[in-house]
Amino acid sequence: MTDQQEWPLWEIFIRGQHGASHRHVGSLHAPDAEMAILNARDVYTRRKEGVSIWAVPSSAIAASSPSKKGPMYDPADDKTYRHPTFFDIPKDVGPM
Amino acid sequence: MYAQMVKSEATQDDPEKLKAFQERIDAGDKIEPKDWMPEGYRKTLIRQIGQHAHSEIVGQLPEGNWITRAPTLERKAILLAKVQDEAGHGLYLYCAAETLGVSRDEMTEMLLDGRMKYSSIFAYPTLTWADMGAVGWLVDGAAIMNQVPLQRTSFGPYARAMIRICKEESFHQRQGFDIMMKMCSGTPAQKQMAQDALNRFWFPALMMFGPSDAESKHSAQSMAWKIKMNSNDELRQKFVDQTVPQAEYLGLTIPDETLAWNEDKGGYDFAEPDWGEFFDVLKGNGPCSVDRIATRQKAWDDGAWVRDGLMAHAAKKRAAKVAAE
Numbered sequence: 001m002t003d004q005q006e007w008p009l010w011e012i013f014i015r016g017q018h019g020a021s022h023r024h025v026g027s028l029h030a031p032d033a034e035m036a037i038l039n040a041r042d043v044y045t046r047r048k049e050g051v052s053i054w055a056v057p058s059s060a061i062a063a064s065s066p067s068k069k070g071p072m073y074d075p076a077d078d079k080t081y082r083h084p085t086f087f088d089i090p091k092d093v094g095p096m
Numbered sequence: 097m098y099a100q101m102v103k104s105e106a107t108q109d110d111p112e113k114l115k116a117f118q119e120r121i122d123a124g125d126k127i128e129p130k131d132w133m134p135e136g137y138r139k140t141l142i143r144q145i146g147q148h149a150h151s152e153i154v155g156q157l158p159e160g161n162w163i164t165r166a167p168t169l170e171r172k173a174i175l176l177a178k179v180q181d182e183a184g185h186g187l188y189l190y191c192a193a194e195t196l197g198v199s200r201d202e203m204t205e206m207l208l209d210g211r212m213k214y215s216s217i218f219a220y221p222t223l224t225w226a227d228m229g230a231v232g233w234l235v236d237g238a239a240i241m242n243q244v245p246l247q248r249t250s251f252g253p254y255a256r257a258m259i260r261i262c263k264e265e266s267f268h269q270r271q272g273f274d275i276m277m278k279m280c281s282g283t284p285a286q287k288q289m290a291q292d293a294l295n296r297f298w299f300p301a302l303m304m305f306g307p308s309d310a311e312s313k314h315s316a317q318s319m320a321w322k323i324k325m326n327s328n329d330e331l332r333q334k335f336v337d338q339t340v341p342q343a344e345y346l347g348l349t350i351p352d353e354t355l356a357w358n359e360d361k362g363g364y365d366f367a368e369p370d371w372g373e374f375f376d377v378l379k380g381n382g383p384c385s386v387d388r389i390a391t392r393q394k395a396w397d398d399g400a401w402v403r404d405g406l407m408a409h410a411a412k413k414r415a416a417k418v419a420a421e
Contacts, residue, residue: 006201007407009194026260027191029200031403032410043184046177047264066131 009058010036012043014050022054030055098151098215098239099144100306101378102324104317105136121322126252129195137321141251142196143212144323149189150207151215154388156182158222159231167225171275175228178268185261192253208393216374217304219382220296226279226286230293232272234301234339240265241335242305245325254323273342280346287347294343295351299369305332307371337363 007029013022025044030036036055045053064072080086089096114134120127127133156179163179166172190200206212217235222228243265247258279290305328309315318324343350352367377385 005407006199007403009191026188026256027194028187031406032413035406035410042180043187046180046184063130066128 007031010040010055011058011061012036012040013054013056014040014044015052016050017048022052025049027058098155098242098304099147100213100215100304102140102144102147102314102318104314104321105139105143109134109136118320121250121320125250126255127250128252136317137323138196140318140321141254141323142193142198144318145189145193145196145254145257146198146203146206146212147214149186149193149203150212151218152182152186152189154207154214154218154392155235157388157391158218158220158384159228161222162225162228165225166228174271178232178271181264181268185264188257188260189254192251192257195253204392204396208389208396210380210389213378214388215304216377216382217300219377219385219388220300221384223296224289224293226275226289226293227297229272229275229279229290230297232268232270233276233342234272234294234297235304236265236268236272237339238301238304238335240269241331241338242326248322248325250322276346276348280348290346291348294348298351302332302336302366302369303371303374303377305329305335307374333363336366340364 008031009027010030010033011027012025014025015022028036028039028043030039033055037053040053040055044050076082113132117127117132117134117137127137159175159179159182163172163175166175190203193203194200203212207214217238222231240262243258243262247255247262249255249258276290276293279286281287307328309328315324315327319327340350340355350366354365354367356365357363358365376382380386380389
């Protein structure tokens with residue numbers, strides 16, 4: 001065993017062929033960003049899953065706290081009027 | 097299965113928190129790495145996912161044995177792709193385990209010094225090309241039985257890794273069955289080779305599910321936590337019921353004279369594998385056990401300069417970039 005550190009962890013995001021956003025697909029270890037992208041190609045795009053790769057150091061991700069789930073997301077519960085289906089529009093009006 | 101005889105860890109947490117945790121699981125919530133979880137849940141999962149990951153990696157060895165000797169260039173390319181997938185599956189699973197606070201290097205060292213295990217099936221040799229067929233058909237087939245329900249497991253990162261793996265796994269089983277079909281429609285000697293592979297892999301494949309766990313406390317805990325979705329016997333029965341007609345299609349004979357359709361239970365009766373052999377293999381006394389770990393150890397040692405060198409290179413590039421700014 002050597003005294004070197006383990007390769008750092010990277011989060012991998014991939015954009016598919018049809019114009020959707022990059023999506024998180026998983027993580028992997030690599031010594032630097034360049035190798036992270038090369039490894040991501042082998043680990044996450046063996047079946048043409050994407051045409052663009054982002055690699056982000058896992059340590060650079062800021063995440064919301066799971067314990068604050070309630071205060072963060074509950075306020076949206078009673079605002080169903082944000083969805084178009086909340087409003088009844090008569091058929092006679094036509095497409096809207 | 098790929099994770100066999102996983103002992104669940106006792107948990108000594110606050111009963112109130114435990115109750116709330118169990119309610120989340122019962123409600124079908126996914127547990128994510130930063131959520132509160134019982135210590136036993138975390139440790140059991142590290143052991144289970146780690147063992148599963150090690151099995152994917154060690155599982156490359158029996159098949160890697162035949163890459164250079166595949167009968168055609170096409171078969172070689174297919175086998176290479178399959179073995180590469182197994183490496184990918186190992187990586188997905190190591191990453192899932194790492195979210196629980198263990199590093200990949202630690203897990204690798206635990207495999208090498210015997211603290212962690214890999215599936216008993218990979219301690220058996222692959223003697224002929226037909227074994228590539230039998231491994232894909234039976235071993236990957238058995239793995240799918242277990243992995244499909246695990247897509248619904250309670251731990252988010254594990255479930256996501258399983259979804260990704262299941263998408264790729266069915267190619268593995270089909271390529272194995274395709275090899276068997278080819279061998280069985282060949283010369284009598286080739287068909288005999290396929291029969292011989294089935295004879296050697298049938299009982300080791302049944303062992304993959306582990307011994308009956310109907311009475312096991314560990315299994316009961318794991319099932320309550322939804323990190324084990326079915327009993328070992330249930331999955332083994334399902335595997336036999338699915339595989340027997342496939343063997344008939346190939347014109348091969350399952351090496352079990354007691355095998356018979358049981359109308360009442362709507363499934364086959366079949367002979368149990370030799371569990372003495374299973375426990376012996378798990379202890380590291382399988383025909384290839386020593387060789388498998390020696391190969392992993394050599395890869396780990398021989399790769400050390402690459403791991404270190406790339407880190408040193410990355411540090412040097414970072415320093416040069418800072419100096420230039």
